[in-house]
Amino acid sequence: MxxxxxxxxxxxxxxxxxxxxxxxxxxxxxxxxxxxxxxxxxxxxxxxxxxxxxxxxxxxxxxxxxxxxxxxxxxxxxxxxxxxxxxxxxxxxxxxxxxxxxxxxxxxxxxxxxxxxxxxxxxxxxxxxxxxxxxxxxxxxxxxxxxxxxxxxxxxxxxxxxxxxxxxxxxxxxxxxxxxxxxxxxxxxxxxxxxxxxxxxxxxxxxxxxxxVNECPYNRIEMRDSDIGIICSGAVYEYVRDALPHASVLKLGITWPLPENILREFEEQVDTLYCIDEASDYLSSQIKALGINLADTPQALPIAGELSARAIALAFDSAVPTSYDAESNLPARPPALCAGCPHRLVFKELSRARCIVTGDIGCYTLGALPPLSALDSTVCMGASISMAHGFELALENTEHAPVVGVIGDSTFAHSGITSLLNTVYNQGSGTVCILDNRTTGMTGHQGNPVNGKTLQERISRELNLEQLIEALGVEHIQTVNPNDAQATRAAIKEAIEATDALSVIIFRSPCVLLRDSFTPSAPYTVNASCTSCGACISLGCPALAKDPDTGAASIMADMCVGCGQCAQYCKFEAIEQTQGGLR
Ligand SMILES: Cc1ncc(C[n+]2csc(CCOP(=O)(O)OP(=O)(O)O)c2C)c(N)n1
The missing domain is CATH 3.40.50.970 (Thiamin diphosphate (ThDP)-binding fold, Pyr/PP domains)
Known part of the structure; x- marks a missing residue:
């Protein structure tokens, strides 16, 4: 086992x-x-x-x-x-x-x-x-x-x-x-x-x-009390068994095609027949389409979101299994850009420049959250660049904020290349920021064509983004270290001021969780010159905290990776690196 x-x-x-x-x-x-x-x-x-x-x-x-x-x-x-x-x-x-x-x-x-x-x-x-x-x-x-x-x-x-x-x-x-x-x-x-x-x-x-499917071993009727029969599959089967242990169950292992004969057999054997679906009506709609009568599930059963034994027990007025009490006491753990994330200053500067930012899917989607609040949209992988082009088309000949599409390296390889090709092909303008953190960060640091790392560590080659983008026909390309606030601001300014051109800025710096390419350095600390102005806090770094009474900033040394991003936003030289040396 x-x-x-x-x-x-x-x-x-x-x-x-x-x-x-x-x-x-x-x-x-x-x-x-x-x-x-x-x-x-x-x-x-x-x-x-x-x-x-x-x-x-x-x-x-x-x-x-x-x-x-x-x-x-x-x-x-x-x-x-x-x-x-x-x-x-x-x-x-x-x-x-x-x-x-x-x-x-x-x-x-x-x-x-x-x-x-x-x-x-x-x-x-x-x-x-x-x-x-x-x-x-x-x-x-x-x-x-x-x-x-x-x-x-x-x-x-x-x-x-x-x-x-x-x-x-x-x-x-x-x-x-x-x-x-x-x-x-x-x-x-x-x-x-x-x-x-x-x-x-x-x-x-x-x-x-x-x-x-009517004779295979994957679909089975489990008869218990015949007053209630429940049709379900997957994780919902486990929830039903916990929440309604006496109910009879038709457990579907194959969910397309449905086993019509077994469904009818089960219908005959129980008084009230329910189907419990999770976040969709796939099973119930298909079963009803076969002419099988399903009772309405209790109103209290959520139609959206993940189910649980608890939700089913509550909806059917059954005892809530005590093993599920913990579920309601879990603290919320909202995601945030990591301390030292190389995406942070790009969003800070895009917000400052009051751009319309069409975002994409990856860690950088978190740039939508306060205090950065930099993104206007996120729809699906690759949509940032194509949506930016759509914004530009719609706002043409109007006074409008600069339009910027923001996309990660893996997402660019996934479906951003064709979007950029479309903008070039159709003579579009605007700015595209490619946040190349050398990895597919969001899903746990997989390799991708941009960093050239393969799943089984076979030798490959890294995609040269600059050459590719030039070959697509983009004339205005900059490569910038996004941990440098000045350089980031200047690059964005240059790109958005070139209103008739399509500009691409490649922001390249490794994800701070990549142990082979990012080395943390000594943490920063806040000295007595802090005026509580909040400029550093506005970066939304989880290593920075604000005293609730005085508003003074402080840095949690065990979270700080020594990136120095915050120090660049302090006009009072109140943020300095400790002398702890390299970690
Ligand atoms: C079609 C599709 N496939 C996969 C995913 C899962 N997914 C979300 S973001 C992402 C990639 C993020 O990598 P990258 O663009 O490099 O950005 P990072 O997270 O490193 O900032 C993936 C694979 C998805 N949301 N949609």
């Missing part, structure tokens, strides 16, 4: 099934899956610049005959949706499993999406594990299903399944030999003439799958 997170278990399941190629793009809560897979024997794994590329690499490897694991978070599936829908038509050669990790409750995401709607729309099977053992077993068996039904299989997890650790019985790796690749245009070339044939084939494969 081992204690594994759902993500580690999915990696183990793929490995046991003989998968030898792993592809993905990081995103909470999926990230650790590919990281765990990459550490296993006899596998190749790579981070790709984005999810679409990752899935396409995976499709190629599957076509060539290997078993493939592709991992991404729910919004990543949007990016990969184009190849995904056609992959349902082509089918696979080596089995292909796609982890789609959803984030009900938006712990770390810009929206709540239920990836099972993709399974429904693309007509590919989706499996919902309820714990790490199922995550392993479902994933391992998903490869067989993928090859048997000639379809990719979605393992759909949620944050609790991906991150919670539960005991797991692991197994051996099966030997899987490369399946022969045979050229077959009618299967792999999806031009209309062949796609029509594959559409018919998809209908046939789906019919077989629909029969299979």
């Amino acid at each position: 081992e204690l594994l997170s759902g993500n580690e278990a999915i990696a183990q399941g793929a490995w046991e099934a003989g998968a030898s190629i792993g592809v993905g793009y990081p995103g909470t809560p999926s990230t650790e899956t590919l990281e765990a897979f990459a550490k296993k024997d006899d596998v190749y794994a790579e981070w790709c610049p984005n999810e679409k590329v990752a899935l396409e690499v995976g499709i190629g490897a599957s076509a060539a005959g290997k078993r493939v694991l592709a991992t991404m978070k729910h919004v990543g599936v949007n990016v990969a949706a184009d190849p995904l829908f056609t992959l349902a038509y082509t089918g696979v050669n080596g089995g292909l499993v796609l982890l789609a990790a959803d984030d009900p409750g938006m712990h770390s995401s810009q929206n709540e999406q239920d990836s099972r709607f993709y399974a429904l729309a693309a007509r590919i099977p989706s499996m919902d594990p309820s714990d790490s053992q199922e995550a392993l077993d479902f994933t391992r068996n998903a490869y067989e299903l993928s090859e048997r039904f000639d379809l990719p299989v979605i393992i759909r997890s949620t944050v609790r399944i991906s991150h919670a650790k539960t005991p797991v019985e692991t197994g051996k790796r099966m030997s899987y030999t490369l399946k022969p690749y045979e050229k077959d245009a009618s299967k792999w070339v999806m031009m209309p003439a062949y796609a029509k044939g594959r559409r018919t084939s998809l209908d046939g494969r789906n019919d077989e799958l629909k029969a299979y």
Whole structure:
């Protein structure tokens, strides 16, 4: 027995099934899956610049005959949706499993999406594990299903399944030999003439799958009291078992297609039939569409956000399990830019210059929070540059604040390059700031094409951003150290004053959490010259505190990394570095 997170278990399941190629793009809560897979024997794994590329690499490897694991978070599936829908038509050669990790409750995401709607729309099977053992077993068996039904299989997890650790019985790796690749245009070339044939084939494969889900081991009725029956899947199954231990349950392991016969059988066996969904109406809407009568769930059951045993117990007037009391007493831990974060002064200066700032997704999204309050928008990865162009188009010929798009290095490689290309191509203007902190910080410091670090530490090459941007056709490019307040201010001023030009500023400085490239130096301290003016506090550094009575600033030495950003904003020379030497 081992204690594994759902993500580690999915990696183990793929490995046991003989998968030898792993592809993905990081995103909470999926990230650790590919990281765990990459550490296993006899596998190749790579981070790709984005999810679409990752899935396409995976499709190629599957076509060539290997078993493939592709991992991404729910919004990543949007990016990969184009190849995904056609992959349902082509089918696979080596089995292909796609982890789609959803984030009900938006712990770390810009929206709540239920990836099972993709399974429904693309007509590919989706499996919902309820714990790490199922995550392993479902994933391992998903490869067989993928090859048997000639379809990719979605393992759909949620944050609790991906991150919670539960005991797991692991197994051996099966030997899987490369399946022969045979050229077959009618299967792999999806031009209309062949796609029509594959559409018919998809209908046939789906019919077989629909029969299979009524007899497979993944969907099961657990009869207890017959007065209440609950249909659920994934993490919700665990909550229901805790909150309503006497209720009968239809636990769905495969959530597309739904097992119509089993659903009707369960309907017959219970007096009142409920379906409990989490943050979406995926299951209930599909079950109702089959003509099955579901009772309305109690009003008190939240329709948005993550569920819990507590929420279900409260809504159904059941005893709240005492083990869940702790849940309500957790202190809030709002995220903040780290002490010494190289993004901080860029936002300080953009705020000062009163720019309209279209933001993007990464640590730097936190620049939206007070006291920096620098961002006007954040929509999805890559949107900063394209939205800035949209702002410029709409505000053309008006008196308007300078428009600046701000994007991180990983996000630029993910989907910012095409946005910048569009602005250049369409003769747009404005300013783009690329915050190159040498890593994909937000998701835990993965490598990306800009820093050239690969998942399995194979030799690669760092992208030369300056050369790339010049090649795209941008004429006004500056490279600046964002820890230097003067230089940052001057670069922004120069760029926004060039109103007719498109300017790109590359702010380059390593993330302070990168132990191999950032060395903290002696902490700073506040001396008696502090006038309580609050200039340093306005940077929002978590190492700085303000005395509630006097307003005087102080610095928490154990948090300060010695970046010296705050000292540059003190007009009274009240912030100085201690003589502690390098740490
Ligand atoms: C389509 C999509 N894929 C993945 C994510 C998860 N994610 C959020 S921010 C981010 C990358 C951030 O890296 P970078 O742009 O370098 O900024 P940093 O966090 O280092 O400041 C990722 C992968 C997402 N939000 N959307």
